[in-house]
Each structure stands twice: as structure tokens, then as C-alpha cells.
Amino acid sequence: MDRAPGLSVRLKLTLSYAGFLMVAGALLLAAVWVFLLRYVPDIVQTPRGIQTLRPDLIRAFTPAAAAVLAFLLMFGLVGGWILAGHMLSPLNRITHATRLAANGSLSHRIHMEGQEDEFRELADAFDAMLARLEAHAAEQQRFAANASHELRTPLAVTQTLLDVARNDPRRDAGELVDRLHYVNTRAIDLTEALLLLSRVDQRSFTREPVDLSLVAEEATETLLPLAEKRGLTIETSGDIAPAIGSHALLLQMTTNLVHNAIVHNLAEKGTVWITTSVHAKTVVLTVENTGEKLSPQLVSTIVEPFQRGTGRIRTDHAGVGLGLAIVKSIAQAHEGTLTLTPRTDGGLHVTVQLPAAPPQADR
Secondary structure, eight states, X not given: OOOOOOOOHHHHHHHHHHXXXXXXXXXXXXXXXXXXXXXXXXXXXXXXXXXXXXXXXXXXXXXXXXXXXXXXXXXXXXXXXXXXXXXXXXXXXXXXXXXXXXXXXXXXXXXXOSSOOHHHHHHHHHHHHHHHHHHHHXXXXXXXXXXXXXXXXXXXXXXXXXXXXXXXXXXXXXXXXXXXXXHHHHHHHHHHHHHHHHHHHHTOSOOEEEEHHHHHHHHHHHHHXXXXXXXXXXXXXXXXXXXXXXXXXXXXXXXXXXXXXXXTSOSSSOEEEEEEEEOSSEEEEEEEEOOSOOOHHHHTTTTSTTOOOTTSSSSTTOOOSOHHHHHHHHHHHTTOEEEEEEOTTSSEEEEEEEEBOOGGGGO
């Protein structure tokens, strides 16, 4: 935005300091003058006769007052300029850091020294913002690289299948069509997952009262055939858990969690536990499952887009690597948190904590 040039803040502060000092000096001189007029007699009796003092007092006081005001003006301008520069030096550092960030350098930090004050608080908040922006930019770069890789894979497979079919016309067309259909389906699933993730990050959805316990039951009923096919048991329990958000997104979040718990479970006789609970200001959805033992290091990475744990690609319901990333984004879009911890006996313990709906919203 183009703006007309104006006075600098330092000059404005200098003029303000000098002006305040001049006003204070003028008031002080006025008080002295009133004092002199009140307590110094206008006419006195001298050996030479009656003599008027006021004209002499005016002639003596006026040059002295003018000199004092001139001194106060110079002192206010010089001292105000120095004082304003000292006070604004932290702001100059913040401005410099802001310009570096605007030019793309997110690694710069202010690291302001000194005791806690308004400038120190602003600098610390700016440093924290730069740290979050740097982490977000790095995450977006990794996401773009991984998404490009994941999208390139089905395209490359499709190209290979078409090349083989072209070079070998006698090859079974039915097998080729089946493999192309499978690869194309995974590419569509990946594209839809990327679109959903983008929609969640933009938070372009309507908020309404949602009962997490009903959402959990709906997701369980949808995925129950898959669990039965794998010989798994799903146990649901808990209280009515009223939240505020998008029913479709919260259902997608819960479905992803339950699907993840089913797919990454024991080969047989595994269990999935789904519970909901209500606390003072939050509602909690918990999904646990049996499975292989997971290290804390692995658990800390599987929420990243396209990060898959042991055995996640080779299963017939492996997904596209965005399930838990979508869960995390949906939870954050609803001002909630996602916590993953490995279970001691194997498997994963996932907790989603969301703000509880106000009483009037649940009526």
C-alpha cells in the first residue's frame, strides 16, 4: 500500500518530549511570576522618594524567562531525540526481523535481552510466530514433496502397464484392465484425501452441535464388516459427548481412527476399544487397539502426511498415508488436540480432545 511520507516516530516523540518540557517550564515560570506579583509590592518608599518596582521587575524577569524557555527547548529537543532513540531501539530490531521474514528468511530470531516489558513481550511473541511459520513451511515443503511422489507412483505404474500392453498385444486385456482399475482407484482416493485435507486446513465448514458418541457408533457400524472379516472385536462405550463442529468432518475423523485401529491390528483375535467421555470443558474420544508393539519414536511420526508404520503399505486396506494426518487436521480445525501413545502390550492409544458444546447449543 502506497502511503504519503510522514514524520518518523522518533521525531514525533522528540517533539512531544520537547513540547511537554516547554509547557511545564512555561507553567513554572508563570507560577513564579504570579508569586512575584503577589508578594512583591508595586510601590516602595525609598530615601529618594516613592519608587515603582513592577516595571523594573518586568525588565529583569522577561529576559531571564526567555533564556530559560530557550534552554528548555534545546534541552528537550536534544534529550528527547536521544531518549526516543533509546526507547525505540528494540522496535528497530523487531522491524529488521520483520523485513527479513517478509523476504523469506524465517530462521532469523530477535532474542531480545533485558527484563520483561512490552517490547520484550512483543519480541518473544514474534520469535514464537517465526518458529511456527518456519515449522509450518518445512511441513508444507515435505508435504508437497511427498504428495508429488505419491501421485507420481500410480501414474508411473499406469504408464508401465500401458507400455507393456502396447509391446505385447497378446497379453490378457482383462488382467490389464483390473490392474489399471486398482491403480486408478488408489489415485482417486489419494486426490480426494488431498482435497479433504486442504478443505480442513482452510476451515471452510459450518459448525453445529455434534454428539461424538453417536458419531462413534456410526463409524463402528460402517466398519463392522471389515472388522468381522479380519476376526476382530469392536467394543464401544461411554457417555453422550456434545461437541461443536462439522458432523461430516468429525465422522471422517472417527472413521479414519477406527479404520486405522482395524487395519493395523493383530492377525487374529484382535480388539478395538472406542470410548467417549465428558469433562468440565472438553469431550474426549478414545480409540485403542491391540497390535504390534510400537516405539515412541515411530508413534511420533505416523501423524505426518504419507508416514506409514510397519506393514502399512502391504495390506489390502492400507489407505493412502493421509488417514492420521487428516485426523490431526480435523482435530486442530475444531480447536482440539490429538494424542497418540503406544500401548504397553502392543497397539496404539489415540485420544482426541475437543471443546465441549455450551449447554444452550445442545438443546
